Amino acid sequence: MIRHLQELLEKAVDDLQRKGIFPKELEPQIFFERTRSKEHGDFATNMALTLAKPLKKNPREIAQLIADELIESLHVAKVEIAGPGFLNFFLTENCRRQIVKQILKLGDSFGENDFGNNKHVTVEYVSANPTGPLHVGHGRGAAYGASLSNILEKCGYKVHREYYVNDNGRQMDILATSVWLRYIELCGNPVVFPSNGYQGDYIVDIARKVRKKYGDKFLFTGQELFEGVPADEKDGGDKELHIDGLIANAKHLLGKESYDKVFQIALKNILKGIKQDLEKFNVEFDTWFSEKQLHEGDTIDRVLKILKDKGYLYEKDGALWFMATHFGDDLDRVVQRENGQKTYFASDIAYLMNKFERGFEGALYAFGADHHGYIPRLKAAAKGLDINPDDIEIVLIQFANLIKDGKKVQMGTRKGLFVTLSQLVDDVGVDAARFFYVMRSHDQHLDFDLDLAKSQNSENPVFYIQYAHARICSIFDKLEQQGLQHNKEIGNASLALLTEDQEQDLFRSISSYPEILTAAARTRSPHLVANFLRELAQNFHSYYNAHQVSVDDENLRNARLNLSKATKIIIADGLKLLGASAPTSMFSEDIKQTQ
RNA sequence: GCGCUUGUAGCUCAGCUGGAUAGAGUAUCGGCCUCCGAAGCCGAAGGUCAUGGGUUCGACUCCCAUCAAGCGCGCCA
Secondary structure, three states: OHHHHHHHHHHHHHHHHHOOOOOOOOOOOOOOEEOOOHHHOOEEEOHHHHHHHHHOOOHHHHHHHHHHHOOOOOOEEEEEEEOOOEEEEEEOHHHHHHHHHHHHHHHHHOOOOOOOOOOEEEEEOOOOOOOOOOEHHHHHHHHHHHHHHHHHHHOOOEEEEEEEEOOOOHHHHHHHHHHHHHHHHHOOOOOOOOOOOOOOHHHHHHHHHHHHHHOOOOOOOHHHHHOOOOOOHHHOOOHHHHHHHHHHHHHHHHHHHHHHHHHHHHHHHHHHHHHHHHHHOOOOOOEEEEHHHHHHOOHHHHHHHHHHHOOOEEEEOOEEEEOHHHHOOOOOEEEEOOOOOEOHHHHHHHHHHHHHHOOOOEEEEEEEHHHOOHHHHHHHHHHHOOOOHHHEEEEEEOOEEEEEOOEEOOOOOHHHOOOEHHHHHHHHOHHHHHHHHHOOOOOOOEEEEHHHHHOOOOOOHHHHHHHHHHHHHHHHHHHHHOOOOOOHHHHHHOHHHOOOHHHHHHHHHHHOHHHHHHHHHHOOOOHHHHHHHHHHHHHHHHHHHHOOOOOOOHHHHHHHHHHHHHHHHHHHHHHHHOOOOOOOOOOHHHHHHHO
16 A cells, blocks of 8 residues: 555646756655554555755645645545645545455465565574573563564564573583582482583482483592582682582593483483473574584585685684774684684584575674674674675674563572573463563563463553454344354445444554554664554454444454454454464463463 | 763653643542443543753754763673
């Protein structure tokens, strides 16, 4: 529709240019927006206002010139000049109503569009280190990435969802060593657990599995364990040196093969847990990308060689540095440490290159806000690799606070004192969890109110929306109970009977869905969809309260049923994009039955 | 100290590319079930858009400064 209006305007401007009223070199940008209030029609453009300056004319005069030049359209009832010089377009009643027909015909593919131009992009999200279960802090990134991916897909992007698994490096060694120490405890040798080790119970669970499989094969005495290890923090030493010493001993005592076995059991179990939690959270990935494969393959060496050949690497203090400052970063970054180890940044560059080598035309990262320092260095890496930095995009997700009884839930990251994502889902349900995480703008801190998320009334926006859906389903159930049939054809032929204010509001609302989707895709903002759904649900509830859908008159009844059905389709589709379900009933006993 | 993000109704938040009278929810107050699910609806009230400058015909939106909050500034991951 917008395109049609744009064509009308373009034609008018063309004609004005041909007549010499507008200068020929003028190339106006034509934007239409939905009006905020219906007194302003359906669509408005501020074109006359933007032309005021180059034309040195009063905007209302310009608007008048354009309005006079507009040719008739079947779809446009009238055009008004309003306010400082807006052109307000009023669609014909008939045109507004057609949307119902269209939605019923297209079903849940309504709203699909080619905004993304088939661009092949990776969306990377969560990518939490596999050193423990996901906690509620990861939940927002997961919900955001999954919802955004769905929306992008609906808007014509080819989306590849990736989880980058940091299965290499010191944190993983700490994990393996922690498991090993717990294992030794289980075998009956008391161990003073390092303050920097992973302390959660899940470590003990994994240690138990190690013991079950290998018995006492990896058992050593306390004395052997701590041989030559610097003191821990609690004994006045350094916790980092302490744990590094323990790692070295673990590797030495166990030998490579046995150490790897412990390491692999730890990694596999944690990863399995993460996958289960995400599945439960309705979050999926196409690829779990292992960092290790970058090291074991040639990607890292290759990417470093490329950068070196371009002259972007240099040696200093025995380490290898990338000239990030040359590309706008604050500092140069080390890619290979003095001890020969590649840094995480080296893997990050390699992974970036790998994404584009696999043919992706864009890489989108959803990072926690604490990673914002990465943006300049990643962009710098892209420039160094001749990748257009605009093709990599980093979205920062602000933190979420859990609120219980009106107070912040305090969480310590160490000692396993965190609420896991899995617990949250058990507590409030997937639907509420997914919806709450994305209902606010991602660059806004989020207060996640647990009590609200759990509540089953209209204060809870998820329930409010789902209730609208369930109500519509209930109308159709009732119809069937009365022995009546919904006749779509009669409904479509009778749409002209839908003249109530609330019906007009619903037309407006459902027809704006595709634009909401493209806006959400363009600004990477799933919360727009959440807001839209609330409004749509509200429009429906108002309608429902003001008018009977299932009336005696067959024509009117079917027309209203068509409108209700169209509304239902969109609510269900929107909820699906956000990872929430659209229940056919809100009664808890029914929900149990359907589950 | 430098950098990034944020500051809108009592509270939680929307506000599209600079555009029309800054909007929702919640809390408060007042109404609506003989009627498809009242888990709902309708109405009232609530604002110096952190502050001060600037650009503009026009600023919540862009620029500068100040204040406040969160985060980041390693041969850590």
